């Protein structure tokens with residue numbers, strides 16, 4: 324039997340209707356590592372990335388309802404700020420130029436004891452979320468008090484967030500102790516658990532502020548509820564020395580003994596690590612969140628970032644709170660991380676620009692257990708995207724877009740930001756208007772903080 328002839332002159336398939344087509348001179352998808360595509364388009368539908376392909380092919384295949392032609396821009400996955408205390412934007416500049424423990428005991432903890440409230444946290448977190456979005460951040464891992472107020476602020480602004488349910492041994496205006504913090508935190512999680520841009524984690528403040536019983540409960544709850552663990556670790560030498568005399572071991576060893584060391588763990592700072600501790604973190608698949616500006620400002624030291632990467636530890640980047648950094652600016656952390664890694668390791672090839680961008684995107688996503696949903700520009704992932712305008716005069720000439728972004732550009736060059744396909748920044752400005760009364764409320768908190776320092 325004669326096989327049927329192939330159809331002649333088949334008309335081309337009609338274009339596929341999609342929500343959004345974004346075209347850019349460069350697309351840095353982060354997967355595969357180091358890739359830099361020219362004249363490509365990202366196709367977005369229902370909040371997800373549907374396709375990544377050359378612009379000409381995209382125009383013939385898709386019929387977008389909206390189009391964003393970025394021109395001489397680089398499109399990267401949205402930045403992931405893997406450690407922040409959003410509400411502390413209200414404490415920016417409140418305790419500058421002090422070492423960590425004096426800063427905490429003389430400034431931050433007394434201010435929190437007097438002023439912490441739902442309203443304080445909501446206002447501070449709103450400020451932080453707006454600052455982060457303008458700076459190209461699309462996801463933040465936050466740890467603070469009043470998780471319901473944090474959640475509302477992130478929902479109000481559209482920034483994707485992991486809300487850390489704080490656990491700390493001492494009472495605050497928010498809670499009476501570890502059991503109370505956990506009960507309140509888990510109730511907030513229940514209230515917001517269906518919000519698609521929110522996730523929750525367990526956030527024991529640090530081994531030096533949380534006892535064994537609470538840490539054991541955190542380890543058990545993390546397994547039971549499938550939650551990540553977000554904690555400060557080995558930030559300063561004095562913290563480790565105090566822990567040694569109180570517990571007879573270094574903090575990481577105690578976390579290991581109590582069952583907190585796993586791929587669920589995002590260990591923030593990890594400035595002071597021995598080789599065996601780096602190997603232990605790598606073996607258990609734990610992540611380190613490197614916060615270079617905060618570590619420098621509090622004179623905590625230099626995290627062994629290049630050695631961590633070389634050992635196979637997943638490294639993310641964080642800003643920490645505005646009280647210990649004073650810029651909630653993750654893009655500037657990519658530059659600082661690269662420069663510091665080179666200086667500390669004595670190796671100019673350490674932490675190249677691609678490594679820094681990876682830590683700020685995919686590394687962050689992995690630290691938060693979100694690597695299947697965000698962190699790279701790949702079909703199926705959420706359309707969390709940041710466009711950086713590389714045509715500015717001060718960024719010329721241009722040889723390598725990744726190096727240009729990390730070493731030369733700043734957050735002032737962030738031109739557009741999408742979270743789950745929703746435009747949150749256009750033309751360098753937030754698409755949402757400033758909430759009514761925000762400026763006056765910030766001024767009110769500033770006056771209260773000033774008067775509490777005087778008395």
Ligand SMILES: [Zn+2]
Nearest residue numbers: 408555643644
């Ligand atoms: Zn912190």
